[in-house]
Amino acid sequence: MYAKIISATLKGIEGIPVRVETDLSAGLPAFLLTGLPSTSIREAGERIHRAIANSGYSFPEKKITVNLSPANQRKEGTQFDLPIALGILAADGKIPREMMRGCAFLGELSLNGRVGPIRGALPLAAGLRKKGVRRIWLPEGNAGEVSLLTDIEIHPVRSLAELAEELRSGVVSETVRTDAPAENGADGTIPDFGDVRGQETAKRAFEVAAAGNHPILLSGPPGSGKTMMVRCLPGILPPLTADEQLEVTMLYSVAGELRDGGGFVRSRPFREPHHTVPLTALIGGGVSPRPGEISLAHKGVLFLDEFPEYDRHVLEALREPLESKRIVLTRLTDTVAYPADFLLAAACNPCPCGFFGDPEIGCTCTSGEIRRYRSRLSGPIVDRIDLQINVSRVKYRDLAGREESAPRTSSEMRKTVLRAVEIQKSRYAGRKTKRNAQLTAREIKQFCRPTAEGEELLENAYSRLHLSARAYGKILKVARTVADIENVETIDARHIAEAIRYRTE
Amino acid sequence: MIGYRAGNPVRRGFRKDVTMQYTTLRPGDAAYPPMLAAIGDPPAPLYVTGEPSVLSAPCIAIVGTRKASPYGAWCAYELGKRAASYGITVVSGMASGIDTHAHRGALDGGGRTVAVLGSGLDVCYPESNRKLYETIPERGAILSELPLGQKPLKRTFPARNRIISGLSYGVVVVEAALKSGSLITADHAVRQGRDVLAVPGNLNQVFSYGCNKLIRDGAMILTSFDDILDLFDIERRDAVKEASMTVALNREETKIWRILRDEGELTVDALAMRAAMNPGDLAAVLTYMEIRGIVHTDFGRVFLSV
Numbered sequence: 113m114y115a116k117i118i119s120a121t122l123k124g125i126e127g128i129p130v131r132v133e134t135d136l137s138a139g140l141p142a143f144l145l146t147g148l149p150s151t152s153i154r155e156a157g158e159r160i161h162r163a164i165a166n167s168g169y170s171f172p173e174k175k176i177t178v179n180l181s182p183a184n185q186r187k188e189g190t191q192f193d194l195p196i197a198l199g200i201l202a203a204d205g206k207i208p209r210e211m212m213r214g215c216a217f218l219g220e221l222s223l224n225g226r227v228g229p230i231r232g233a234l235p236l237a238a239g240l241r242k243k244g245v246r247r248i249w250l251p252e253g254n255a256g257e258v259s260l261l262t263d264i265e266i267h268p269v270r271s272l273a274e275l276a277e278e279l280r281s282g283v284v285s286e287t288v289r290t291d292a293p294a295e296n297g298a299d300g301t302i303p304d305f306g307d308v309r310g311q312e313t314a315k316r317a318f319e320v321a322a323a324g325n326h327p328i329l330l331s332g333p334p335g336s337g338k339t340m341m342v343r344c345l346p347g348i349l350p351p352l353t354a355d356e357q358l359e360v361t362m363l364y365s366v367a368g369e370l371r372d373g374g375g376f377v378r379s380r381p382f383r384e385p386h387h388t389v390p391l392t393a394l395i396g397g398g399v400s401p402r403p404g405e406i407s408l409a410h411k412g413v414l415f416l417d418e419f420p421e422y423d424r425h426v427l428e429a430l431r432e433p434l435e436s437k438r439i440v441l442t443r444l445t446d447t448v449a450y451p452a453d454f455l456l457a458a459a460c461n462p463c464p465c466g467f468f469g470d471p472e473i474g475c476t477c478t479s480g481e482i483r484r485y486r487s488r489l490s491g492p493i494v495d496r497i498d499l500q501i502n503v504s505r506v507k508y509r510d511l512a513g514r515e516e517s518a519p520r521t522s523s524e525m526r527k528t529v530l531r532a533v534e535i536q537k538s539r540y541a542g543r544k545t546k547r548n549a550q551l552t553a554r555e556i557k558q559f560c561r562p563t564a565e566g567e568e569l570l571e572n573a574y575s576r577l578h579l580s581a582r583a584y585g586k587i588l589k590v591a592r593t594v595a596d597i598e599n600v601e602t603i604d605a606r607h608i609a610e611a612i613r614y615r616t617e
Numbered sequence: 618m619i620g621y622r623a624g625n626p627v628r629r630g631f632r633k634d635v636t637m638q639y640t641t642l643r644p645g646d647a648a649y650p651p652m653l654a655a656i657g658d659p660p661a662p663l664y665v666t667g668e669p670s671v672l673s674a675p676c677i678a679i680v681g682t683r684k685a686s687p688y689g690a691w692c693a694y695e696l697g698k699r700a701a702s703y704g705i706t707v708v709s710g711m712a713s714g715i716d717t718h719a720h721r722g723a724l725d726g727g728g729r730t731v732a733v734l735g736s737g738l739d740v741c742y743p744e745s746n747r748k749l750y751e752t753i754p755e756r757g758a759i760l761s762e763l764p765l766g767q768k769p770l771k772r773t774f775p776a777r778n779r780i781i782s783g784l785s786y787g788v789v790v791v792e793a794a795l796k797s798g799s800l801i802t803a804d805h806a807v808r809q810g811r812d813v814l815a816v817p818g819n820l821n822q823v824f825s826y827g828c829n830k831l832i833r834d835g836a837m838i839l840t841s842f843d844d845i846l847d848l849f850d851i852e853r854r855d856a857v858k859e860a861s862m863t864v865a866l867n868r869e870e871t872k873i874w875r876i877l878r879d880e881g882e883l884t885v886d887a888l889a890m891r892a893a894m895n896p897g898d899l900a901a902v903l904t905y906m907e908i909r910g911i912v913h914t915d916f917g918r919v920f921l922s923v
Contacts, residue, residue, distance in 0.1 A: 313896040313900070469686065471821070471822045471823075474823035479684060483743065504918065572908050576908045577907065609902075609905055610904070613901075614900075
């Protein structure tokens, strides 16, 4: 007596269909599981045994063999509980097999037969859909995230007993309504740049960062508003497109980071890992790989506060994803790739105590401490940060009694950013490069050619301001963005002049 | 007798292959700096690498805090450059901060400079000044009274400071906290009968306290870079006229120049507010002005440098 049920497993953020084959044969009662199952699947036997018994069915006293096919693919996750249980019931003749043809099942069982949510429901369902499956039963708790998928019937499952009854009677539960991806609504938690006063220069730098996707590093004493401004950053980025929402939600689904109710991610992620973050938590990994912070910041902002405090090897690991926009994790059994296209924002103090260079509060560090602290701000990662700016504490007397022009708000800044992004989209159509920050050395020559006057200024600056050779390319890329913000194609001296300011030597 | 000795091979850091040429001077030697011989406890022996003859030329010491403010750094650099342009040798301690900028100013001004180390001649400290350490002997000299290989210690610096002041006609203190090595140098200078000049600073800034105290106690106040010339009986050039003649400013630059002249050092944001300019445009104008040496910016603050 044999039954075959379709389910799926994760490889990276890809769902791969898996056939769950169940065979009952005469012999001493036993439960055999083959096909490279992980530990969590091996434990399924006990759960399924009790779940079937507690759902009003008798567990067959036979030799049960379950094979997960393709047998050479490692399987991972608790979503196999439900298909295995159904396979046993079907092979035992308790539920009709016809109903299940062309359908897929995902779900974790508890001992009382209830079906609980699983990790990675969205990518699993998407993977099944890609292979032609048009009808999926999955836990009610995952219904929210999969509602992004169109052109597929999703049935929520509450318990094994209910599902078995549906399959027997042929009266199935209602499908999950598919939601249209919503506008990236500011969900009220993102602070507004309009509330930041007296930091218009830094805000301008953020505008440039958002427009060209340039990594940004802020240096300044405590209380200068660095953290506040970085938190405002997601509010001036363009809204997530439908495809981006799907991709980001998949990552969150795989990481098990979707909030209860399983809604999908509509707004740009903002991740702020603490400076003690271990390598695997930042870039992803583990025995069975999961996305790390850089992937959870995909299409959003990765904020590294107290930048010099991070372990050097942790920061070094950001190099590859900063360039390739994804991270490839190789494990003994598998290689998975997670997308990691984030906007890096970092903040640091000028010295360990924070007040070096502040005219009024004396710095209490020794020059050795300052040197050591600042030496941590060099190296390949900092070289890849296009915008480096100083922020000072805003003094009341600088604001008081001034005819202050209204501070720029996030919505004004976002308009500027959106226009600049559109320009880049059409300029780089069909290329791997999407934004100015990604320009390669060759592309810089092609797209960032300044006017003669700009060239001259750059040469002057090179000798007078002691610019390094590395700074050269960065300045041209940033100047490209400044010109895009102004909606002009030619990079002139003014754009170069502004770009030169966004560096600290 | 002149103590020219063939340079011994010396291990420098981990680079075993490098040998160092140096001269040992003792009081009484013809090449021993006369100014230094006149102090109460002249160093003997004195190890010198580079060009010992610069030690007999007129020298001025420029010293100050390791944690220089942007203004202090600029001031030390310009002082060094100005002194160099008059043929005065700049003496300092090659520490980070003010010392570094004074040395650099002298070198960039085409002049000569002398670094007195608080470590053995073959020990570069701080390591971040490796480039200065390598350049100075070509255009001046590095000296130390400490044996080769001596690591810098807390106690080696105050003794070193007496050599800095001892070599010089006068000591200029650019920025110093109340308890600092710079004030020790000034103290030595007074005891050695040398002049002390101090750069005045704002009352609310930590690194002005030391300088302002020196002025209160009778040090000469530095009101322009050319004040150092009084120590050497050198005729002043008309520096003010020179500055305003060489620089032509456009309308926006004039506006910014006026604001900075009237208000002194400002943050970039405060400047933008006063000039009623948007940050992008202001950034561009500031770059132009900085390249031409009209303004100086660091740590997000701007001030005039002419």
